Amino acid sequence: xxxxxxxxxxxxxxxxxxxxxxxxxxxxxxxxxxxxxxxxxxxxxxxxxxxxxxxxxxxxxxxxxxxxxxxxxxxxxxxxxxxxxxxxxxxxxxxxxxxxxxxxxxxxxxxxxxxxxxxxxxxxxxxxxxxxxxxxxxxxxxxxxxxxxxxxxxxxxxxxxxxxxxxxxxxxxxxxxxxxxxxxxxxxxxxxxxxxxxxxxxxxxxxxxxxx
Amino acid sequence: xxxxxxxxxxxxxxxxxxxxxxxxxxxxxxxxxxxxxxxxxxxxxxxxxxxxxxxxxxxxxxxxxxxxxxxxxxxxxxxxxxxxxxxxxxxxxxxxxxxxxxxxxxxxxxxxxxxxxxxxxxxxxxxxxxxxxxxxxxxxxxxxxxxxxxxxxxxxxxxxxxxxxxxxxxxxxxxxxxxxxxxxxxxxxxxxxxxxxxxxxxxxxxxxxxxxxxxxxxxxxxxxxxxxxxxxxxxxxxxxxxxxxxxxxxxxxxxxxxxxxxxxxxxxxxxxxxxxxxxxxxxxxxxxxxxxxxxxxxxxxxxxxxxxxxxxxxxxxxxxxxxxxxxxxxxxxxxxxxxxxxxxxxxxxxxxxxxxxxxxxxxxxxxxxxxxxxxxxxxxxxxxxxxxxxxxxxxxxxxxxxxxxxxxxxxxxxxxxxxxxxxxxxxxxxxxxxxxxxxxxxxxxxxxxxxxxxxxxxxxxxxxxxxxxxxxx
Numbered sequence: 001x002x003x004x005x006x007x008x009x010x011x012x013x014x015x016x017x018x019x020x021x022x023x024x025x026x027x028x029x030x031x032x033x034x035x036x037x038x039x040x041x042x043x044x045x046x047x048x049x050x051x052x053x054x055x056x057x058x059x060x061x062x063x064x065x066x067x068x069x070x071x072x073x074x075x076x077x078x079x080x081x082x083x084x085x086x087x088x089x090x091x092x093x094x095x096x097x098x099x100x101x102x103x104x105x106x107x108x109x110x111x112x113x114x115x116x117x118x119x120x121x122x123x124x125x126x127x128x129x130x131x132x133x134x135x136x137x138x139x140x141x142x143x144x145x146x147x148x149x150x151x152x153x154x155x156x157x158x159x160x161x162x163x164x165x166x167x168x169x170x171x172x173x174x175x176x177x178x179x180x181x182x183x184x185x186x187x188x189x190x191x192x193x194x195x196x197x198x199x200x201x202x203x204x205x206x207x208x209x210x211x212x
Numbered sequence: 213x214x215x216x217x218x219x220x221x222x223x224x225x226x227x228x229x230x231x232x233x234x235x236x237x238x239x240x241x242x243x244x245x246x247x248x249x250x251x252x253x254x255x256x257x258x259x260x261x262x263x264x265x266x267x268x269x270x271x272x273x274x275x276x277x278x279x280x281x282x283x284x285x286x287x288x289x290x291x292x293x294x295x296x297x298x299x300x301x302x303x304x305x306x307x308x309x310x311x312x313x314x315x316x317x318x319x320x321x322x323x324x325x326x327x328x329x330x331x332x333x334x335x336x337x338x339x340x341x342x343x344x345x346x347x348x349x350x351x352x353x354x355x356x357x358x359x360x361x362x363x364x365x366x367x368x369x370x371x372x373x374x375x376x377x378x379x380x381x382x383x384x385x386x387x388x389x390x391x392x393x394x395x396x397x398x399x400x401x402x403x404x405x406x407x408x409x410x411x412x413x414x415x416x417x418x419x420x421x422x423x424x425x426x427x428x429x430x431x432x433x434x435x436x437x438x439x440x441x442x443x444x445x446x447x448x449x450x451x452x453x454x455x456x457x458x459x460x461x462x463x464x465x466x467x468x469x470x471x472x473x474x475x476x477x478x479x480x481x482x483x484x485x486x487x488x489x490x491x492x493x494x495x496x497x498x499x500x501x502x503x504x505x506x507x508x509x510x511x512x513x514x515x516x517x518x519x520x521x522x523x524x525x526x527x528x529x530x531x532x533x534x535x536x537x538x539x540x541x542x543x544x545x546x547x548x549x550x551x552x553x554x555x556x557x558x559x560x561x562x563x564x565x566x567x568x569x570x571x572x573x574x575x576x577x578x579x580x581x582x583x584x585x586x587x588x589x590x591x592x593x594x595x596x597x598x599x600x601x602x603x604x605x606x607x608x609x610x611x612x613x614x615x616x617x618x619x620x621x622x623x624x625x626x627x628x629x630x631x632x633x634x635x636x637x638x639x640x641x642x643x644x645x646x647x648x649x650x651x652x653x654x655x656x657x658x659x660x661x662x663x664x665x666x667x668x669x670x671x672x673x674x675x676x677x678x679x680x681x682x683x684x685x
Binding site: 016017018022023028030031032034035045070073078079096098099104107108156158169170173174177187190192194195198201202203208210211 | 227228251267269270271276285328342367370372406437438461463468470471531534614617624645648
């Protein structure tokens with residue numbers, strides 16, 4: 001994962017609350033088996049509307065999204081994070097994030113900066129007054145700067161450290177493999193296992209057919 | 213001071229405590245895998261030269277993409293077919309057990325785990341699907357994860373997890389007749405909001421919860437994520453043990469006794485405290501439906517479409533206004549007057565045998581409204597077989613509904629089962645987001661009883677509204 005210290009880019013005001021992951025990327029785009037190439041799927045349902053914020057030239061190259069509360073709710077699809085990253089977003093600012101989305105973002109190096117609701121409103125106004133305004137997000141100082149305004153943001157200390165170091169979670173966990181093996185040795189024997197497979201007898205399933 | 217059930221589950225799975233702000237490392241007892249959120253995870257393993265650490269704690273099935281018609285033919289949608297073929301190839305390469313389309317144990321992953329007896333009290337259960345919270349109904353710590361975490365669990369059988377807070381949802385008293393688990397959870401979400409559970413593990417408590425069957429408890433826990441919660445759970449009791457007993461992977465003999473002894477310890481201590489407590493009075497609840505585009509925008513069926521101006525918060529006003537525009541609804545319209553085009557009975561929320569039985573009892577001997585199409589999609593192939601053995605397929609088909617094969621189907625419209633733009637559904641699923649069931653589709657979340665009654669009348673209805681309608685003997 002790339003190290004993240006500071007980022008400067010065009011801010012995009014998205015005045016919506018409860019932007020769920022079905023809006024970020026509709027399910028029909030989840031059929032791909034690759035990890036990249038989702039930029040066309042981002043906000044697919046809204047992109048058809050010429051007034052949608054990303055269809056306005058001043059904002060179309062944005063890389064810092066400023067959204068309403070409860071961003072990323074709903075489905076656990078990490079494709080939402082991939083689509084935002086593939087489009088070019090590096091930072092999402094909101095006053096509240098859904099847990100799974102925030103976790104997925106952290107794994108993928110997308111910064112979720114939690115900002116006070118009043119400051120989100122302030123940033124929206126700045127970005128709307130001056131379309132194309134660049135913002136600077138400093139992970140080191142935990143601040144967002146736009147024009148002459150600087151506001152603080154919150155982020156979990158550990159996630160911040162990992163992002164700044166660009167560390168991969170699996171490698172970090174495998175460093176504790178001895179602990180994992182020790183835990184496995186004391187697990188109760190009656191805990192269920194999927195293998196060998198046990199099930200009721202196999203039965204033929206009739207295929208349903210279209211009606212009429 | 214005592215501890216809550218959620219804290220006990222955490223402690224008993226702690227591989228390693230996080231130091232210096234690092235998250236704790238937790239052991240995962242069961243990892244369920246499906247075709248949509250796993251291909252990139254297996255790819256990551258291959259790239260790093262890693263193996264699946266515990267194939268014997270991993271199980272895969274095909275559900276999100278699978279068609280519910282003509283399942284014996286090649287899948288028509290090529291990208292869907294590729295994704296399913298990819299899962300099959302990955303399962304083979306990494307030695308993971310898989311239940312494919314046409315197999316009696318194929319179905320929605322959250323229906324399959326419990327029915328095989330793989331979901332048991334006191335476990336940690338994860339899946340790359342947010343509705344993994346379903347398994348919390350057994351007193352397991354169960355939650356949805358993203359694809360990076362799927363890869364992490366495949367490689368290490370652990371997950372680094374930040375601490376959670378605890379919330380008690382007390383539902384006291386007795387539910388009125390015709391009011392179900394689905395109505396309870398929709399009322400809970402409307403009360404605490406779609407972000408109300410963020411950072412919390414919810415524990416559902418109270419006599420109304422104790423009185424629920426295992427399948428109804430799964431419906432409640434399933435939608436915990438719709439309140440933003442990390443997980444939802446219900447302490448195990450005799451109902452839980454009775455459900456698990458005799459299933460293919462249930463413990464047997466001395467193992468059974470040891471397991472039950474352990475399960476008895478899985479309660480929140482009397483002197484434990486929750487960070488937050490929320491209380492609902494069961495006798496005050498009634499059939500609940502959603503009117504908007506998030507699961508928190510719900511009201512009792514007897515209410516009317518709300519006026520956005522009546523909301524106190526600016527965000528709620530804007531959200532309500534957007535929702536009504538999308539849903540094509542006018543403030544003041546009684547919810548019972550809303551005409552629907554499609555009724556969907558199924559999903560990990562309400563696609564189990566009891567759900568089908570409840571709906572079948574309502575439609576038996578009646579005729580479907582000619583203006584409505586109704587899809588019945590059993591949660592798993594096994595549920596379908598069970599329903600057919602009871603003759604429920606006949607009941608639904610005589611009523612005029614379509615009897616399909618198992619899968620996620622119209623809950624999220626990744627297969628051909630979708631709503632057309634502006635088509636309106638009464639759906640027993642879990643999300644009424646914009647475009648969830650098809651681009652431009654309009655979803656009202658309902659219980660199986662309301663779904664069935666709605667299919668009879670053609671407008672949002674509960675079985676109580678059918679008292680006067682004639683039944684054909």
